[in-house]
Amino acid sequence: MPRKADPARLLSSARALDTGDLEWLIEQLKAEAGDRTRLREDDHWNEEYRKCGKAACWCADADRGHGPYYYRSVRVGGKVRKAYRSRQKKD
8 A cells, every 4th residue: 555645755856856847747736636636526427236255145147236335436537437425425
């Protein structure tokens, strides 16, 4: 699991950048923030049921598996990603 970045250390590193690199970094951060905002704004959640794959589980012979689980698919930076929302948060 990757470490969480230290904001103070990042700021210190950013101060060492020249103006061109700093402007590029700002644009990249804006794009990342926009991608994350779009993930939150899309409110179309799909209900999915999943089979766990265990032979002795009830879902092995059932039409549907465990769930419902709520996902949404969003294109971020050219890739399709799935975001998960637990049942307790479903509207």
